[in-house]
Amino acid sequence: MPAIDVQLLRKDFKVQQNRGGLKGALQDLFQRQYKEVAAVKDISFQIPKGEICGYIGENGAGKSTTIKMLTGILVPTSGEIRVNGFVPYKEREKFVSGIGVVFGQRSQLWWDIGVIESFQLLKKVYRVSDQDFKVRLDELVQRLQLEDILSRPVRKLSLGQRMRCELAASLLHNPSILFLDEPTIGLDIVVKTEIREFLISMNQRYGTTILLTTHDLQDIEALCSRVIMLDDGRIIYDGGLEELKAKWGKGKEVFLDFDNPITLARLHELTAGLETAWELIDERRAKVLIPQDRVNISEVLSRVVGVLSIRDIKIVEINTEDIVREIYKSGSSNSSSNTGDNADITSEKEEKETIGHA
Structure with a gap:
């Protein structure tokens, strides 16, 4: 049971x-x-x-x-x-x-x-x-x-x-x-x-x-x-x-600090054929989103690390809070916050009545 x-x-x-x-x-x-x-x-x-x-x-x-x-x-x-x-x-x-x-x-x-x-x-x-x-x-x-x-x-x-x-x-x-x-x-x-x-x-x-x-x-x-x-x-x-x-996670974000200036074109060239999304933070820093279960993170890093001089690498897994936020932002429901608030107000009233008769 x-x-x-x-x-x-x-x-x-x-x-x-x-x-x-x-x-x-x-x-x-x-x-x-x-x-x-x-x-x-x-x-x-x-x-x-x-x-x-x-x-x-x-x-x-x-x-x-x-x-x-x-x-x-x-x-x-x-x-x-x-x-x-x-x-x-x-x-x-x-x-x-x-x-x-x-x-x-x-x-x-x-x-x-x-x-x-x-x-x-x-x-x-x-x-x-x-x-x-x-x-x-x-x-x-x-x-x-x-x-x-x-x-x-x-x-x-x-x-x-x-x-x-x-x-x-x-x-x-x-x-x-x-x-x-x-x-x-x-x-x-x-x-x-x-x-x-x-x-x-x-x-x-x-x-x-x-x-x-x-x-x-x-x-x-x-x-x-x-x-x-x-x-x-x-x-x-x-x-x-x-x-x-x-099911809903986007994957992992990898932050890379390079010793020398880098361009998006060069990063795209190194990871050609892989499903990745690069973004420059500044001329020596970039981040890449590696999708969940579609790309091997070690393959992405091996292509970049083997060619470019890298000072630091940080791997961040998108946490549950980010995932849940995206689920609600994606419009998976048509909930009305006003309806919920009204229901809560009525819930409070009925709760008091129920306790009074318990």
Whole structure:
């Protein structure tokens, strides 16, 4: 049984249509008009136990809406969800004991009390035994370097300190699945690196399944073996990082510093017959784009290095962020940012109503 099983999942929202002008505003007071907006459109995927999967997309693509359905905060319009074998919105009490959730822009800690007191309250919420709580807390405090901040109120923590505490809070009950929605947003590179290393170690040690949404694609490259890419509520890619680079990557860029002035004509002459794209940076520097899987980089370099005097060579592989940016720039979707924003607003409202009745 997979950790997460999603079949034809869909979420529609009703969004109010505001009419313009004073007359329209008066009409809206007595008779509101709505339209249906689909935030998530019949998506299907499975995540096996122990996998770290990245769930990425532009703003309004449907990432957070999906996470809220997977965690039981929102009820799907249609489709089926199984998380740890449970239907999240139907079996809340049994379901939540097996998951941990971190929303980067929301806190599950109590703002005005000490961190340790928040942890003790969560212990009671999740019904963790005294012995398990002590063992788990000691490990998390050590791994996340929380010793000096346990007694501080949450409101007095820096963003990096608070995010480490949020991670600890989500893992106190030793969940088998961890949902992370923008967990490194706004953090500096040192704290991001610490959190990434911690998540990798948790996955390796306990086999924790992790579903990660983020706009920082360095998180994806550091953590994930698989990527699901969402655009306008639909999945446009589901596979490994290497396959993503092979399918959409342009290849490698090679930067060369020459001892003597060089011309584009000479470089084209040396690499005649090879599918390359040369560009002069200045009279002694050039770069060449070598397409993915169509030209051997060693053949290009052997033709140039064997003839010209070269001071330095730098090979740069186009990273995931560049690839994803190109996918969206290429017009692979017809998504509307306004639609996404409206759906998110409605999502927030429905989320509050759902929590109020939970």
